[in-house]
Amino acid sequence: MSHVDDGTLHAYLDGELSPPEAQGLEAHVAQCLVCRERLEEERALIARATELLARAAPPERDLPPFRPGDIQPPARLWWQVRLPLAWAATIALALGIGTYVGERGVARLEPTAHERPTIVADQLARTAPAPGPATASAPDSVFAGQRQRVSERRGRVSKPAASPAVGSVIEEKSREEMLRQPAADSIARPEAAPVSADRYLASKAAAPTPAHREMAQLNAYGGAVKGPPIGVDSARLLLGSDPLAVPDLPVRGIYRARMIGYTGMVIVEQELDSSTVIEVINGRRSPLALDAVVVSAAGEVRRDTQSPGARAMLNARAADSLAAAARPAPMPAADEEKAKHAASGLFVDVRGPLSPDSLAALKRLLRPLRP
Amino acid sequence: MSDVSADSLAEIYRTTYRALVRFLYRKVWDVERAEDLAQEAFARAVVHKPENARGWLFIVAANMARDEARRAARERRHLTLLTAESQEGAPASDEVFQAEQERAQMRAALEQLTPRDREVLLLWDSGLSYSEIAAHTGLAQGAVGTTLARARRRLVEAHEAGEKGEHVARG
Numbered sequence: 001m002s003h004v005d006d007g008t009l010h011a012y013l014d015g016e017l018s019p020p021e022a023q024g025l026e027a028h029v030a031q032c033l034v035c036r037e038r039l040e041e042e043r044a045l046i047a048r049a050t051e052l053l054a055r056a057a058p059p060e061r062d063l064p065p066f067r068p069g070d071i072q073p074p075a076r077l078w079w080q081v082r083l084p085l086a087w088a089a090t091i092a093l094a095l096g097i098g099t100y101v102g103e104r105g106v107a108r109l110e111p112t113a114h115e116r117p118t119i120v121a122d123q124l125a126r127t128a129p130a131p132g133p134a135t136a137s138a139p140d141s142v143f144a145g146q147r148q149r150v151s152e153r154r155g156r157v158s159k160p161a162a163s164p165a166v167g168s169v170i171e172e173k174s175r176e177e178m179l180r181q182p183a184a185d186s187i188a189r190p191e192a193a194p195v196s197a198d199r200y201l202a203s204k205a206a207a208p209t210p211a212h213r214e215m216a217q218l219n220a221y222g223g224a225v226k227g228p229p230i231g232v233d234s235a236r237l238l239l240g241s242d243p244l245a246v247p248d249l250p251v252r253g254i255y256r257a258r259m260i261g262y263t264g265m266v267i268v269e270q271e272l273d274s275s276t277v278i279e280v281i282n283g284r285r286s287p288l289a290l291d292a293v294v295v296s297a298a299g300e301v302r303r304d305t306q307s308p309g310a311r312a313m314l315n316a317r318a319a320d321s322l323a324a325a326a327r328p329a330p331m332p333a334a335d336e337e338k339a340k341h342a343a344s345g346l347f348v349d350v351r352g353p354l355s356p357d358s359l360a361a362l363k364r365l366l367r368p369l370r371p
Numbered sequence: 372m373s374d375v376s377a378d379s380l381a382e383i384y385r386t387t388y389r390a391l392v393r394f395l396y397r398k399v400w401d402v403e404r405a406e407d408l409a410q411e412a413f414a415r416a417v418v419h420k421p422e423n424a425r426g427w428l429f430i431v432a433a434n435m436a437r438d439e440a441r442r443a444a445r446e447r448r449h450l451t452l453l454t455a456e457s458q459e460g461a462p463a464s465d466e467v468f469q470a471e472q473e474r475a476q477m478r479a480a481l482e483q484l485t486p487r488d489r490e491v492l493l494l495w496d497s498g499l500s501y502s503e504i505a506a507h508t509g510l511a512q513g514a515v516g517t518t519l520a521r522a523r524r525r526l527v528e529a530h531e532a533g534e535k536g537e538h539v540a541r542g
Contacts (some may be wrong), residue, residue, distance in 0.1 A: 007517030016501040016516065042520070049523035052530055055498050056477035058396040058405060066384040066413065216519075225498050226386055228425060256500070 227256040239266035241284040242368035278352030390497040397434035480529040488522035
C-alpha cells in the first residue's frame with residue numbers, strides 16, 4: 001500500500017472515514033513509520049487549528065428562546081411595519097436622485113441594480129418561484145422586502161459621499177426594528193421564555209432547568225461536538241458495535257458527535273425523568289490516540305469557552321477518562337458484552353445535570369442498546 | 372416539505388443556533404450582527420420550511436454574511452471616522468484588550484486563507500459533516516479532507532507568521 005495522503009489522514013482523524021476505510025488506514029499506519037509520524041503531526045495540527053479557531057469565537061451568551069408558533073405573526077408584522085417605511089424611503093430617494101444627481105447618476109447605477117436582483121433571486125428562487133407584487137403571504141412579502149432594499153441600495157450608492165445618507169438612515173431604522181423585535185419580545189417575558197423556548201421539551205412535559213441550558217452549551221462547545229441526529233443502525237456502524245445506553249429509559253434521540261482522538265462518536269440522549277435529560281457518550285477511540293494529547297488539547301479549548309459549571313463537569317469527565325484509560329478494564333466478567341465493548345477501544349461516559357456519583361452509578365448500569 | 376415540523380426546527384435551533392452565530396461572527400466580526408443574522412436565518416427557515424434545515428441555514432447565513440460584507444465595504448469610508456472617535460472614550464481592561472487582540476490576530480490569519488478553504492474550515496468547525504460541507508460548497512466529498520488539511524495548515528502558519536511579525540514590530 002502506498003502512503004496515505006493528507007486529506008485521508010484528516011478525514012480519518014475527523015472520524016469521516018467509513019469503518020472499512022478506517023481499518024485499512026489503521027492497518028497501513030501500524031506498519032509504516034512514516035505515516036505513523038505524519039498521523040501524529042496532523043493530529044497535533046488539527047488540535048492547534050481548533051484551539052486557534054476557538055480564540056476567534058464570539059463571547060458566550062444565553063440561547064435566546066425559540067418559539068416557532070410565535071415567529072410567523074411577528075414576521076408578518078415586521079414586513080407590515082417595514083414596507084410603508086421602505087416605500088417612503090424609495091420615494092424620498094427617487095426625489096433626491098432626481099434633484100441631486102439627475103439622469104447621469106441613475107445611468108451610472110445600472111450595473112448595481114442588475115447585480116443585486118441576481119443575489120436576491122439566488123436566495124429566494126427555491127421558495128418564491130413567482131416574484132409578484134407584495135401580498136399578504138409571507139414569502140412574497142419577503143421578496144418584496146428584498147426588492148425594496150435593492151432599490152434603496154441603488155439609491156444610496158448614488159449619493160455623493162458628502163451628503164448625509166437620508167435613505168440609509170431610514171432603511172437602517174426599519175431594519176433594526178425588524179431585527180430587534182424578537183429580542184425585545186424575549187426580554188419582555190423572561191420567565192415564560194425558557195418554558196416555551198423548546199416545543200420539543202414542552203411536548204415531553206420537560207421544563208428546562210438552568211442545568212439543562214448549561215448542557216446545551218456543553219453540547220455546542222464542549223469536548224464532544226454534537227452533530228446531526230442519526231438512526232441506531234448508523235450509530236452501530238460508526239461504533240462497530242451496539243451503542244451503550246441506560247436500560248429502560250426512553251431514548252430521546254441518537255446523535256452523531258465528534259471529539260479529537262475519536263474516530264467515531266455517538267451520543268444517546270435519554271430521559272431520566274420529566275425534567276432531566278442525560279447523554280450517554282459512546283466513542284470509538286483511535287487505537288493510536290495519545291490520551292495525554294487528547295486531554296490537554298481539549299482542556300485548552302475549554303478554558304475560554306466554558307462557564308464554570310460546565311467546566312467542572314468537563315474536568316470531571318476528563319479526569320474520569322484518564323483514570324479509565326489508566327486501569328486496564330476491570331469490568332465484571334459476567335458482563336461479557338460490556339467487556340467486549342471496553343476491549344475494542346470504546347470509550348463510554350454519561351453526562352447530565354447530576355452529581356458525579358449519580359453519573360457514575362448510571363454509568364455502571366449501561367447496557368448495549370437494542371432496537 | 373411537510374417533514375419539517377416546528378418541533379424538529381426547535382431541536383435544530385437548540386443544537387445549531389450557537390454554531391450558526393459562531394459561523395457568522397467569523398464573517399461579520401460583530402456579535403450583535405451575527406446574532407441578528409442568525410435569528411433572521413431561523414425566522415426565514417420557519418417561513419420556508421426547507422427540507423435539510425441545517426444545511427439550508429448555513430447557506431442562507433453565508434449569503435447574508437456576504438451581503439453584509441458588501442454593504443460594510445461600501446460604508447467603510449463613513450465608518451472609519453465614527454469608530455475612531457467612539458473607541459477613544461472606552462478604555463478596555465487588560466483582559467478584554469488581550470482577548471480583543473487575539474481575536475484580531477485570528478481574524479487576520481483567517482483572512483489569509485482562500486475563500487473556499489476558509490468556508491470549509493468554518494463549516495467544519497460549526498459541526499457540519501464532510502457530506503454536508505460537500506453539498507454546501509460543491510466540492511466532491513473526497514476533496515473535503517484535502518481542503519481541510521490545507522486550510523488548517525495555512526491557518527496555523529498564518530497565525531505563527533502574524534505573531535512573529537508582531538514581535539519584530541515590538542522589538
